[in-house]
Amino acid sequence: MFQTSAGSPVPEGLTIVRRSDTAQGELHLTVKPVQRSSACPGCARRSSRIHSHYERRPRDLPWHGRIVRMTLRVRRFRCGTPACKVRIFAERLPGVVASRAQRSVRLADSQRAIGLAAGGEPGSRLAHRLAMPVSGDSLLRMIRSAPVPDFIAPTIVGIDDWAWRRGQRYGTIICDLERNRVCGFAS
Template sequence: MRVKSSAAGHSCPGCGRWSTRVHSSYLRFPVDGPVAGRRVRLSLRVQRFVCGNPSCGRRTFVEQIEGLTRRHGRWTEQLRATLASVGLALAGRAGARLAKVFGVSVSRSTVLRLVEEPPDPVPPTPRVVGVDDEYATRKGRTYGTVLVDAETRRPVDLLPDREASSLAAWLAERPGVEVVCRDRAPFFAEGATAGAPQAVQVADRWHLWHNLSEAAERAVARHRQCLSATTPLVGKAITVESADREENADQPWPTGHRFADRTRARHAEVHALLAAGHSRRAVQRQLGMTWRTVTALADAASPEELFRGQWQGRPSVLDEYKPYLDDRWNEGCTNAWKLWEEIVSLGYKGSHQRVGAYLRQKRTSPRPVAAQPPSPRTVAGRILRRPRALSEAEQLQLKTVLAQCPNSTP
């Protein structure tokens, strides 16, 4: 399509002075949106004017047709707006694929650049602003702050960190804020006080309920013994492993234990070589053992003597925490990893495998079987819920728990 500008003059973009003096003209070829499936390319002749203002830095300038062209633009304004809308809806790669469907060849980087060109809309100053740290640029390390209009429930702005100074600077630029709705973080309180001293600071409903539920759960956890008292014993479970353990109660390391089997094998090898006439030094060189190990194996008439002398009664770093593990086991907690985390917070320095081995011994031993007591979170949830929202079984169990706890009030 051949188009020619017929304007008699144009304003200088540098100083704004109107000029009618034509310097020259040339052709521009902006691309427009397709028509009937065919690409449209304009052959547009524009005029170059001379600026008559001697103090202006521009000697000449080219006219720009409003709504059609811009400086250095290769597309019409309508096509540029269309590609920007596609990029906002589909992002770069998918937007570039869709642009090819209606006859415009464009890269994904160009689509993203068109999306970033328009300035960010400036929302009106909210009267009630909600402040919370809801997003992370690096999980566990770097968190940002989300600012929300609490009345319209729409995000207003994002702060790059959780510092009080950033929130104070944001609020200082918007004196119209009347209420700051925040959590109980101290840096948010400091920032709101410094940036908006006229605003009223309140806690939002979610954080109030969340803090209340955490406090109730901690209170119930302090009376954990009362929960296990509500679960009577229902029988005695005896497994095959526990029966074998009772039969071999006099053997500290029964058959099948890797340390016991290795010691039995070494004991048999040493005594077989000694019976064949080899000296202890020759046995040491042949088996690659230390002199102390060969002497201990040779002096022991049976491997069981080594068991009782070497392993039985040896102190362990876990001995101090076994009463706590026994109490938690009787309460129904049998997760080795969770129990290990609990005793680590109490000062335990050993490994998780040692805790798991101790619990495996308890699993294979005969023990009373009790029903699983309710967790502190379950009991706290029932306390906080309305009574009519609980089933009859839940109400009965809650009454039983409260009746077993001496510190509960009706």
């Protein structure tokens, strides 16, 4: 096994079991979790009794300009609590990869930031240049699912009306004078 460090190609909490290079120049890593036990989602009791394994293949951030593909060995554990309804459960890796996700949390965060800054197709082209390939439609889905910051109601408001064309078209702008930002706009 390889030791991981701050400049590691894998997220924290994982260790590299095997590393190989593909013909396309991609880096393929077989990784497994460092922790020896996992908490049951039913009763929250930790278990180290392994039932079986399965593999997930999430994508991860590029490393030195190369696309990284991971094979993640996920373990299924047996719950030892007799009253718990959950008998067998898969270990959760919330800081690494979300349930049923095809990309790591850190790759999803980077791609979402690209999508928020550049949009769909332009963001897709930028992500491909940065070795994080993603479609424009996927970027738009990630933008829509991004958490929206809580709205703070303004207490000091400024309102201004103007005419785009006198007698035909008017506009109104509402500004938050405390935070110096526009709250609304209508024309």
